Amino acid sequence: MKTISTQPLNGPLGPMILAASPQGLCGVWFEGQRHGPTEARMQSWTSDSAHTLLQNAEQQLQAYFAGDLTAFDVPLDLSAGTPFQQSVWRVLLSIPSGAHQSYGFVAGQLNNPQAVRAVGAAVGRNPLSIIVPCHRVLGAGGQLTGYAGGLWRKQALLKLEGHPLALTSTVPLFPE
Known part of the structure; x- marks a missing residue:
């Protein structure tokens, strides 16, 4: 243990x-x-x-x-996930701040375009919120989809990163 x-x-x-x-x-x-x-x-x-x-x-x-950092450089331990989950989380690490990708894109990066639902499940089980940027994965049409920490947090994180989708939002950056 x-x-x-x-x-x-x-x-x-x-x-x-x-x-x-x-x-x-x-x-x-x-x-x-x-x-x-x-x-x-x-x-x-x-x-x-x-x-x-x-x-x-x-x-x-x-x-x-504070808006002063866009990429993290701490060593990560992804061993809590299955090999498939770990591969999904590694793809998420390649999505830069301010950008987004779809679940289909992530599945394609894994050479398994039919695995969109499995990718969604792995994204939802990401144990390293923000650090492994699962908030940067959106639906196929660019729509906000689920986030284990709450959709309002996903929107706030995208807004913090200057993502165009979230900039027009009425969600405050950091709620009181």
């Missing part, structure tokens, strides 16, 4: 949980998001606000929220 260290982060889109294994950052979840860690699972984890990797991830996330 891996040792997991955690640290809370009070981000502008709500409380978050950061988690790291010896291999790298393995979790960034909004509190209460779908497919996040269970309370039972988290009880075996260690709270460690002095953890260097977690401190670095927090600093990078704060810089991202």
Whole structure:
């Protein structure tokens, strides 16, 4: 069993949980998001606000929220996913800030264009919100589709990145 260290982060889109294994950052979840860690699972984890990797991830996330960072450079541990999920998450890492792709595009990058639904399921199970930018995946027509942290957060993240779809939104960048 891996040792997991955690640290809370009070981000502008709500409380978050950061988690790291010896291999790298393995979790960034909004509190209460779908497919996040269970309370039972988290009880075996260690709270460690002095953890260097977690401190670095927090600093990078704060810089991202301030609009000063567009790409993250912390080591990642994607081992919680199946091989297929990991391959989807690696494709997501190639989508630059301010851009978006469709689920079909991601499936095509995996040489499996029929796997659109499976790609959607893998995107929804991404354990590294924001860092692995699942918010940059939109429907085939560019429409906003589900987001485990809430559709309003997806829209706010796209707006923060200057995405044209979200710039006309009435959703505030960081709700009060």
